Amino acid sequence: MKKIYQIGAKKFELDQTKAEAAFAAKKVILGRDTMTFNLLPLKYQWAYDLYRTMKANHWEPEDIPMGKDIEQWNDPGFLSEVERWIIMMGVGYFSAAEGIVGDNIQHVIRELMTAPELKLVLGRHAHEENIHADSLLYMISSLGINPHECEAMFEDVETIRKKNEFVTNISRDLRRDLDLTKLENKQLLARNMFVFGQCMEGTQFYGLFGMILSLYRQNKFPGIGQMFRYTLRDESNHIELLRSLLMELIEENPEIWTPEFKEDLREQMRTAVKLEKEFISDCLPVNSLGLRAEDFLQYIDFIADRRLEGVGLERLSEGVTNPLPWLAEMMDIQKEQNFFEGRVTEYQKSSALDAVDDDDL
């Protein structure tokens, strides 16, 4: 089927059938090899919708005032030793972790995708990791933490080193031309999506999220807490993005999803939980006001099971309840008014004006 446009003496023929064949060849991996990056017609509508949601949540670290945090950090009587240490562990772990995720998204997952709308949302994901990494830089420089000490924590705090090594090993395996027609390589990619989305961003980020936001609830570190609330909201979109991507990959390549492979992923989660619990014990060697180590350890079991169930895998524990129900509410930022001078609302308004109505696509 062809449509002909006759403009003056010139005639243009547009081949609808060929375009429809191109659309049918859109796939998560091994799809049509094209450099034209044609988003429309969308095959993965959810990916475009998520891109829009992520874009509407845009924030910048420098918009968040740090005056109160600096005052508290410099007041020797205000904070306990453990509270200071939690902040040190927060900047020490996340300074590396945010970059590791962003780099893996950009150079592994996004590289291997062939559908443009998936590349679009993954590009936004990588950008948000840059914002998170930048927010750590902003926290470190505002408080006057020695950046060499922060760098030293990547190596010298064993539980940080082990958490980073766990994920970088999964990423390193894919840093080459990968023949995705081979089942073993498809499984490497699926494992990468699972480990980064569900084990790291979905589980191993939550020990510190819980601790820092517990301090924030006690009016300690309002600026840092605010940045972590924004980060937590972004992370929930990243977890959902990598979950949906994994599900699409498996749907298009069902041979990946063998009983052995499912068990392998549960084993990855088991390792992630073990590493996170050791890390929590380093963050909170003694209980602090309103922060009990056992609550955070239980929360990790709870959240890990939710991540497993989210991708259709059996949980690791039985009947673990959520000891930190308030943590989910911390993401609910949009309802708040007066939030750093309403800038988020402004971003959302302007992006809503730019947006195309979903029904038009």
Ligand SMILES: [Fe+2]
């Ligand atoms: Fe992040």
Ligand SMILES: [Fe+2]
């Ligand atoms: Fe993330």
